[in-house]
Amino acid sequence: MNDKFDYLIFIGRFQPFHHGHEFVVKEALKKAHRVIMLIGSANSPRTIKNPFTFDERAKMILKAFDDECRHRIWCAPIDDKLYNDHQWLQNVQTAVCHLVEKNARIGVIGHTKDDSSYYLSLFPNWEAIELPNFENLSATPLRKRYLKNGEIDEQMPKSSQEFLAKFKNTSDYTHLADEYAHIQTFQDAWKNTPYPPIFNTADALVIQSGHVLLIERKGDYGYGLWALPGGFLNSHESLLDCAVRELHEETGLTVDKHSLKYSQIFDAPERSLRGRTITSVFYFELTGASLPKVVGKDDASQAFWLPLANLDGKMMFEDHYSIITKMLGL
Structure with missing residues (x-):
């Protein structure tokens, strides 16, 4: 009897795609015929939190895998709905319904890293598969080191490293690095206060x-x-x-x-x-x-x-x- 899922859903921002994300995808490929990557913040401008577009992140993800795996991974954009969780849930459900056939066995996979991973409990009609956080990796410090001094960490697949190396030569990178420095200067002005200001x-x-x-x-x-x-x-x-x-x-x-x-x-x-x-x-x-x-x-x-x-x-x-x-x- 084949106990594989038809589809496993992996939701994230992947800013950038690193080995922790790669670990989840590989585990999902073992458990499902296809993996659907729902890439968040797809309607956001470039910022130091979301520096890369949906297309750029999708390419990082797909190029990290061989041809056989690549054809089993589908990437789809998800817009932010910061003040409307119901709308966000509807968007996720709609995106998945457009990609899968009726009566497919669907699950959602990920790891409980922080508040951004709460989505694992939001889909009672899909079985949740929770994985350990691979080597405690987080995209935030990787992104900060990259924007602060151009450091490209080896905790990312080659596809991500190669993209980031090319992106460093663009005007978009220069703008983001300047904005990162500006925000650091802004925060340094009050870093010695007894409490962080509001x-x-x-x-x-x-x-x-x-x-x-x-x-x-x-x-x-x-x-x-x-x-x-x-x-x-x-x-x-x-x-x-x-x-x-x-x-x-x-x-x-x-x-x-x-x-x-x-x-x-x-x-x-x-x-x-x-x-x-x-x-x-x-x-x-x-x-x-x-x-x-x-x-x-x-x-x-x-x-x-x-x-x-x-x-x-x-x-x-x-x-x-x-x-x-x-x-x-x-």
């Missing part, structure tokens, strides 16, 4: 006629990415006043506080790479025959109205794409 910010989500008001960032952190107007809270102001002030400073737009629909706090612990940052987002809904004129100022190289249909997670700063889709129910 920052408070406020952002403005302004909607009119199916358009959202965004800025393009021009600072060292998140350069060129689209963001909601907003910034750090001053000691003398309320959160609402902060959002209104930052909105005017970055776009030139002054809003009537009576146009405020509601506000919401976003406090995912790792939402900002700079440090623990809690933001309050204020949703303003405007009316009018034409969109108000805006102009990028202060921390914004430009301000613009974007049709909601053109929202692109790959262009959005930090968790702002997730904030917009959560608050607007998109």
Whole structure:
């Protein structure tokens, strides 16, 4: 009797693909006819946490195996849904349903490394296979050493090492390395405080006629990415006043506080790479025959109205794409 799974699902970001990931795939190939790699953060821009695209990671993964294994490994993208676990679960289920036949025997495989591995318990209709953490490997220190000084660790398959060696010669690597250094400098300024600081910010989500008001960032952190107007809270102001002030400073737009629909706090612990940052987002809904004129100022190289249909997670700063889709129910 053949007791193999038809498919085993392995979910991860693989930033980059290392020997720990490779170990899980090899074990999955022993237990299943096919392995489906669901590659997370597929709709994110390049950041020091997610430096490589879906296609780049898929190539790293597939080139690590011989032809026979490669044909049994399928890679599929999964978008982040930071503030909507139900949507993320639906996306995983939908991706798998599109790849497998009805009545297939499916399992999910991985190891409980940290909070990012909680997905192993989220699919009661699939058998969970938990593996030990291979040599306690984690992508985070590998990624940090690579961005800090270009170190390419041997704890990765040759396919990953070769890709990283080529990537070091690109402008994307230079930008990421510069951003890593900027964040380290930012964090060094408060590393000797008795307790790690918690920052408070406020952002403005302004909607009119199916358009959202965004800025393009021009600072060292998140350069060129689209963001909601907003910034750090001053000691003398309320959160609402902060959002209104930052909105005017970055776009030139002054809003009537009576146009405020509601506000919401976003406090995912790792939402900002700079440090623990809690933001309050204020949703303003405007009316009018034409969109108000805006102009990028202060921390914004430009301000613009974007049709909601053109929202692109790959262009959005930090968790702002997730904030917009959560608050607007998109």
